[in-house]
Amino acid sequence: MSAVLESHVTERQMSGATWLAVLQLGWREGRRMVLSPVLLLVFGFMALMGGVNAAAQITDLSLPSRAQAYDYIFFVFALYAGLLFYISCHLVASSARRTKAEGQLAASPLSSRGRCAGLCVGVVMGPGLVAAVAMITLALLGNDITLVYGNEKPGSVAELVQLALTVVGAGLFAVMCATWLRFPGSLPLGFVVLVFGTILMSDAERAPINTWPWFAPYIASPAWADDVWTLMGSQAWHAAYLAGLCGLAFCAVMLREREGRLRWTLISAGVLAATVVAGALQI
Amino acid sequence: MSTAATVSEVRRRFGRTQALDGATFEIGTGVTGLLGPNGAGKTTLLRILATVAAPDSGAVSVFGRDPSVASQRVEIRRRLGYLPQDPGFQRGFSVFEFIDYVAILKERTDRQQRHGEVRRVIAAVDLTSVSGKRVRALSGGMRRRAALAASLLGEPQFLVLDEPTAGLDPEQRLRFRELVSRAGEGRAVLLSTHQTEDVAALCQDVVVLDKGRVLFQGTPSSLAAVGDGRVWLADERVSSAELVWRTGEGRFRHLGTPPVGAELVEPTLEDGYLLLVGRFDEEAAA
Numbered sequence: 269m270s271a272v273l274e275s276h277v278t279e280r281q282m283s284g285a286t287w288l289a290v291l292q293l294g295w296r297e298g299r300r301m302v303l304s305p306v307l308l309l310v311f312g313f314m315a316l317m318g319g320v321n322a323a324a325q326i327t328d329l330s331l332p333s334r335a336q337a338y339d340y341i342f343f344v345f346a347l348y349a350g351l352l353f354y355i356s357c358h359l360v361a362s363s364a365r366r367t368k369a370e371g372q373l374a375a376s377p378l379s380s381r382g383r384c385a386g387l388c389v390g391v392v393m394g395p396g397l398v399a400a401v402a403m404i405t406l407a408l409l410g411n412d413i414t415l416v417y418g419n420e421k422p423g424s425v426a427e428l429v430q431l432a433l434t435v436v437g438a439g440l441f442a443v444m445c446a447t448w449l450r451f452p453g454s455l456p457l458g459f460v461v462l463v464f465g466t467i468l469m470s471d472a473e474r475a476p477i478n479t480w481p482w483f484a485p486y487i488a489s490p491a492w493a494d495d496v497w498t499l500m501g502s503q504a505w506h507a508a509y510l511a512g513l514c515g516l517a518f519c520a521v522m523l524r525e526r527e528g529r530l531r532w533t534l535i536s537a538g539v540l541a542a543t544v545v546a547g548a549l550q551i
Numbered sequence: 552m553s554t555a556a557t558v559s560e561v562r563r564r565f566g567r568t569q570a571l572d573g574a575t576f577e578i579g580t581g582v583t584g585l586l587g588p589n590g591a592g593k594t595t596l597l598r599i600l601a602t603v604a605a606p607d608s609g610a611v612s613v614f615g616r617d618p619s620v621a622s623q624r625v626e627i628r629r630r631l632g633y634l635p636q637d638p639g640f641q642r643g644f645s646v647f648e649f650i651d652y653v654a655i656l657k658e659r660t661d662r663q664q665r666h667g668e669v670r671r672v673i674a675a676v677d678l679t680s681v682s683g684k685r686v687r688a689l690s691g692g693m694r695r696r697a698a699l700a701a702s703l704l705g706e707p708q709f710l711v712l713d714e715p716t717a718g719l720d721p722e723q724r725l726r727f728r729e730l731v732s733r734a735g736e737g738r739a740v741l742l743s744t745h746q747t748e749d750v751a752a753l754c755q756d757v758v759v760l761d762k763g764r765v766l767f768q769g770t771p772s773s774l775a776a777v778g779d780g781r782v783w784l785a786d787e788r789v790s791s792a793e794l795v796w797r798t799g800e801g802r803f804r805h806l807g808t809p810p811v812g813a814e815l816v817e818p819t820l821e822d823g824y825l826l827l828v829g830r831f832d833e834e835a836a837a
Contacts, residue, residue, distance in 0.1 A: 368639035
């Protein structure tokens with residue numbers, strides 16, 4: 269028996285292998301999230317409709333095509349990308365449970381927490397990467413143009429970072445829902461909470477105080493929302509606040525496993541404190 | 552034969568059902584067969600040994616490690632291969648992608664080596680020609696072989712197989728026997744099955760489980776010996792026998808207490824198992 273144990277590499281090497289496995293798993297899961305049939309279908313439909321719309325307006329020579337492309341990408345990401353990536357990330361995160369594949373996967377050395385960490389890394393490496401590419405594209409397109417909607421000014425770097433963070437946040441929220449709510453209705457339930465929670469929080473007219481929308485898990489961008497409240501706070505701190513919310517969702521996923529919960533509770537407390545500080549500084 | 556795993560007074564309850572009720576036995580290197588009727592607690596026991604489930608009480612040790620301790624559990628899993636009774640497959644994965652995915656979870660991080668290992672186990676279960684096909688589009692037997700391939704990744708020191716031959720055709724079952732017997736050379740394999748022929752052909756040791764308790768542990772020949780003097784052939788059906796069936800030759804094979812002058816025959820492992828478990832009265836009532 270001792271020969272059996274000695275034939276393996278050292279534990280330190282194994283620990284490094286675990287982290288590398290989490291990263292590789294993340295890359296694999298991220299690819300699944302981005303290549304989800306649901307996503308490809310809806311984005312394909314949107315691209316088609318965008319093309320049709322552009323073709324219909326081709327005679328309108330006063331509209332520069334760069335601004336048109338900017339508007340299109342911005343609105344797709346501001347209104348739909350988060351929700352669509354929520355669905356694809358939830359489908360990937362819950363697929364082992366739904367297909368009853370957990371039995372075989374549970375006996376692997378990468379623990380349940382490691383697999384959850386892989387999913388969170390996947391959100392960053394998949395939807396996060398797509399959002400980052402889209403935001404870089406927007407930054408390049410937005411140079412010296414006038415927009416049709418909003419206050420006619422392209423978003424700042426901080427606003428584009430916010431937009432990317434809403435996509436990552438939606439994905440992490442999906443992983444959190446799939447991890448904690450392990451029943452068939454968890455996808456629609458999380459979807460309703462995400463949509464209506466965001467709408468309620470970001471509705472300045474319904475909010476008890478006019479700074480309340482800054483605490484919504486959404487962009488506070490004067491580039492397309494010309495409400496007065498968007499001009500009051502700091503866009504950079506709002507981006508930091510959204511990053512804090514993403515961190516909290518990640519901590520919630522890590523807290524699902526019982527073992528090592530104390531450590532993750534302390535980390536979560538630190539992330540919560542940082543998020544509260546960023547939330548206070550943004551207004 | 553060195554000890555790979557020990558199970559001591561293990562109990563596990565699901566609601567009102569006592570799945571395991573003080574099961575105690577040892578698993579050494581080589582192939583160990585686990586036999587038992589439906590509901591005997593085999594799958595629960597295998598899940599516990601595969602570190603997927605925990606017992607309510609009792610002690611389990613695999614390679615001298617305690618699966619209830621997180622760090623030791625990971626060490627066990629690094630040396631373990633597990634094929635569940637009803638393996639599931641995530642949507643969209645091809646055979647190669649599924650096994651590669653499991654290989655990542657088994658911390659095979661060198662891409663080139665991992666892919667080589669994945670191809671090796673796919674070839675071992677004879678699925679090379681369909682490695683690019685979606686797993687869910689394959690037949691039940693092929694899917695089972697894909698899951699078996701995943702459990703063979705990394706040549707595990709302890710292989711836990713829950714009814715691996717269910718749904719396999721005769722040729723594949725023979726191929727499987729070759730695979731498992733090779734896997735059992737110098738390593739430990741625990742094979743849960745209803746196929747007593749597989750146990751007779753493959754196993755050096757047999758454990759019979761019933762109602763969550765170990766009824767028997769020994770060699771296949773000693774299990775067959777349980778039927779010594781209690782199996783006989785006759786031209787007519789004898790109603791006092793516990794179990795009777797007509798053989799291919801047209802004679803009646805009887806299990807139970809033979810009448811005086813009965814033509815006794817050599818018992819098989821199946822005879823020994825049936826006589827040991829002996830639930831004929833209950834089955835008749837049901």
